[in-house]
Amino acid sequence: MAAGAQIEIGEDALDRIVASRQVVDDAISRGEVIYGVTTGVGHARDERPPVATLREVQPTLIETHVGAMGPMLPPERVRAAMAARLIGFARGGAGVSLPVARGVEALLNHGIVPRMPARGSVGAGDLGQLAFLGRVLLGRGDVDVDGQRRAAATALDAAGLEPVTLEPKDALAIMSSNAVTLGHGALLVSRLEGLLALADLVVATSMEARHANPSIVDDLVARVRSGRGQQATSERIRRALRGSTRTEPGAGQSVQDPLSFRVVPQVHGACRDTLELVKDALTAELNAATDNPLVDAESARIISNGNFQAMNLTLAVESLRLGLAHVGLLCERRMGHLWDAAVTSSQVLGASGTGSVFRDGTPPVFAGLGLRYPAAASYTRLRMLAQPVSLDVPPLDLAVEDHATNGAEAMSLAEEAMGLVEDLLVIELLVAVLLLDPADPAGGMGAGTRRLVELVDATLESLPTGTLPHDVHRHLIDLLRHHLDELIGEEGGR
Numbered sequence: 001m002a003a004g005a006q007i008e009i010g011e012d013a014l015d016r017i018v019a020s021r022q023v024v025d026d027a028i029s030r031g032e033v034i035y036g037v038t039t040g041v042g043h044a045r046d047e048r049p050p051v052a053t054l055r056e057v058q059p060t061l062i063e064t065h066v067g068a069m070g071p072m073l074p075p076e077r078v079r080a081a082m083a084a085r086l087i088g089f090a091r092g093g094a095g096v097s098l099p100v101a102r103g104v105e106a107l108l109n110h111g112i113v114p115r116m117p118a119r120g121s122v123g124a125g126d127l128g129q130l131a132f133l134g135r136v137l138l139g140r141g142d143v144d145v146d147g148q149r150r151a152a153a154t155a156l157d158a159a160g161l162e163p164v165t166l167e168p169k170d171a172l173a174i175m176s177s178n179a180v181t182l183g184h185g186a187l188l189v190s191r192l193e194g195l196l197a198l199a200d201l202v203v204a205t206s207m208e209a210r211h212a213n214p215s216i217v218d219d220l221v222a223r224v225r226s227g228r229g230q231q232a233t234s235e236r237i238r239r240a241l242r243g244s245t246r247t248e249p250g251a252g253q254s255v256q257d258p259l260s261f262r263v264v265p266q267v268h269g270a271c272r273d274t275l276e277l278v279k280d281a282l283t284a285e286l287n288a289a290t291d292n293p294l295v296d297a298e299s300a301r302i303i304s305n306g307n308f309q310a311m312n313l314t315l316a317v318e319s320l321r322l323g324l325a326h327v328g329l330l331c332e333r334r335m336g337h338l339w340d341a342a343v344t345s346s347q348v349l350g351a352s353g354t355g356s357v358f359r360d361g362t363p364p365v366f367a368g369l370g371l372r373y374p375a376a377a378s379y380t381r382l383r384m385l386a387q388p389v390s391l392d393v394p395p396l397d398l399a400v401e402d403h404a405t406n407g408a409e410a411m412s413l414a415e416e417a418m419g420l421v422e423d424l425l426v427i428e429l430l431v432a433v434l435l436l437d438p439a440d441p442a443g444g445m446g447a448g449t450r451r452l453v454e455l456v457d458a459t460l461e462s463l464p465t466g467t468l469p470h471d472v473h474r475h476l477i478d479l480l481r482h483h484l485d486e487l488i489g490e491e492g493g494r
Contacts (some may be wrong), residue, residue, distance in 0.1 A: 003076065005238040006109050007083070009090060009101060016092030017101050021181035024095040024169050027302055028054065035171040035293050035304050043398040058166035059138055065175055066121025067128030067134065073180075075113040075144050080183025081126070082108055082133060084286060088177055091295055093289025095474065096173035103137045103164040110159040112136070115154070116180070120411075122393045123405035125292075125308045126180035128345030129205050133176040147304045176292055177287065178310050181408045185313065188415055192320075193274055193427075195418055196268060197488045198480060199327055200233055202425045202432070204240035205449045206334050207247060209435040210341065212257045214247040216236075217265055229276070232265065232270030236266070239410035240448030247446075260333035267330055271323035278320055281313035314390050314405040317414050324417045325386035331424045332379040337374050364463040370428030375427045375468075382420040385413045395420050425478045452487055455479060 008450040009017075015174065027034055028051070039059070040047040048056055051362050070148040073081075082104055088094055089101045107113070114136040121129030139153040156163060164170075207214065215221070219236040241247055256262060362370070397400040433456050436445065445453065460478050463472060480487070 001163065003078070004074045004111065007086070007105060009086070009105055012204055013090035013092075014031070014098070016297065017094075017096065017098055019088055020092040020095045020295040021097055021167075023223055023295050023297055023300050023302060026300070028168055032036065032302070034169075034302050035192075036176070036301075037293070041172065043400050045400070054168040058076045058168065059152035061171035062131050062138065062166075062175070065127045065131040065171075069131065070095035070117045072117040073116045073118050073129075075147075075259075077180075077184055078113050078116050079108060080187055081116070081180040082183075083180040084186070085133070085174070085177050085179035087129065088285055088290065089173070091289045093288075093294050094173040094291045095169050095295035095302070097167040097170050099164050100137065100174065102159075102169050104133070106161050106324065107136065108158070108272060110155075110161065111145055112152075112159060112161075113154045115149065116144045117206075120248075121178075121180060121384070122140075122321050122396070122410035123178070123181065123314060123407035123409070124401060124403070125311070126178055126408060127175040127177045129180045130175040130177060134166075134171060137164045137167070137174070144163075161377030173291060174245060176308060177290065178313075178407060179311075180280060180306060180311065181411055182285055184408070184411045184415070185317070188411065188418065189279055189282065192418055194484050194488075195422055196233075196272055196275070196327075196425065196485060197236065199268060199331070199421070199425055200236040200264075200484075201240050201452055201487060202331075203268075203334070203431050203450060204237045204446065205429060205436070206338060207237070207241065207261065208433045208445050208449050209260065209338060210257065210434040211246050213254060213260050214241060216257075216262050217241075222237050222265060222269075225266075227269050227273065230265045232266040232272055233265045241450070242448040243444065244446035247445040258333070258337060260337070264330060267320040267323075267326050271320070271327050274316065274320045274323045277316040278313070281310070281316045282444045285313055287309050292386065305449070309403070309405060309406050311390075311405055314410050317407065317410045318388050318390055320328045321410070321414050322386045325382050325413070328379055328417075328421045328424050331421070331428050332375060335372065335375055335424070335428045335431055338428065338435065339369065342369065342431055342434045363465050364460045364467045365430075365434060367460075367469040369435060370469040371427045371430065371473060375424055378420050378423050382417055382424075385417045385420070388389065389413065400421040422477065423473070426473055426480065430472070430476065433460070435459065448487070455483060455487075 024037065028038060035045055039045055057423065086101065086104045089096050114132045115133045116129050132141060136143055136152045139156055141152045143152050143155045143163060144153050217237045219234065221233040222234040292305055292308050294305050294307060296302045317442055386427065389406045393404040393406050433453055436453050456476065459475055463475060
């Protein structure tokens with residue numbers, strides 16, 4: 001759905017939406033006191049607006065909660081948020097009116113994407129951002145359609161759609177959700193699985209470059225520890241090294257390499273295990289009824305609650321950033337060992353230590369040496385991103401809202417951390433390639449590592465001498481993203 005797929009609300013979901021809405025309508029007709037429906041919200045929770053005004057106050061609730069700011073989210077992330085909110089409607093706990101659910105479905109199917117700023121949530125519901133979705137349903141605000149900015153009213157009219165009339169509780173149902181955070185997390189999970197696969201492949205390449213001892217990925221080592229992530233990491237590296245003569249006994253390896261090589265299965269494995277916690281928490285949240293108040297059609301009750309507080313997900317993402325920092329730490333340390341070997345190698349710089357490398361500008365193959373210091377700076381930033389943020393939200397709204405998860409910020413920092421790890425891995429790979437020649441029959445590489453090095457070599461050779469290191473880095477980022485599935489397939493699949 002985030003990429004543009006068409007969707008349809010199923011019959012069972014439609015039945016749940018209608019049934020839960022009936023509970024809301026019946027409760028209003030009985031004059032029940034219901035938070036956010038027959039009362040105000042937040043610090044105004046004990047105020048009772050006249051029943052006759054409950055419908056007309058809905059647009060006002062939307063407008064008074066528009067509180068996000070900063071750059072606009074990419075359309076893919078907004079669509080993911082819309083899909084997550086629609087899934088929540090389908091659970092039945094929102095008590096939303098059917099036209100609202102149909103309205104979100106129609107926006108997705110017509111490619112009408114609300115322009116939604118990136119910052120505004122403290123993790124107790126993404127209200128400030130989802131209010132922008134509410135405005136578009138009302139025919140207000142701006143949207144993106146096929147990459148073009150348009151007025152929402154114009155886009156709706158062009159698609160043959162009408163603005164939605166909100167019923168009591170609809171405004172709160174649209175906004176009171178962590179849908180933006182959940183959608184973001186779902187997108188990051190897929191990306192991170194690929195990143196960890198790349199990390200294992202880069203490690204295998206560095207092991208080739210250093211003639212590292214492959215005992216660290218021996219199947220027995222992983223089995224006796226019983227860690228699923230460790231076993232997956234070890235298996236991936238073994239497959240990448242399959243057929244290598246550089247890591248055979250007598251190929252020059254030490255009995256024990258530095259820990260940045262030796263504990264990769266344990267560290268990468270722990271990060272994989274933490275990713276599984278994130279996936280489990282995301283799955284639970286996407287399949288949960290997290291609305292406040294919660295509507296239960298079976299018991300015909302409407303219950304004030306705190307299910308919107310996605311603490312499990314936030315804590316898992318906090319741990320994930322710490323795991324990513326450790327992956328980056330090992331990468332930076334290995335890079336140091338490779339850099340030392342590269343700058344002292346006669347095959348790299350010539351017997352004099354200078355050769356003719358810099359005569360007519362630096363060849364792209366030496367970009368890794370120039371990026372060593374930016375790599376150190378990137379690791380510093382990565383380490384800072386590992387700090388917890390879930391305890392950093394102050395009391396809000398007259399201290400009624402005196403706890404929040406900061407889940408949206410935790411997710412955004414995780415995305416930045418993933419980008420930094422990717423940067424570091426590419427630089428490590430560039431330095432490792434300096435020490436490898438896939439055409440050298442005396443130092444045959446494994447099938448997976450050889451394919452990676454061949455791709456990198458071909459790209460470097462296509463770039464003109466004098467290409468700046470940051471441009472080389474960018475080219476390799478694009479290369480690896482484009483060929484990642486192929487490279488993973490070379491060494492055994494994801």
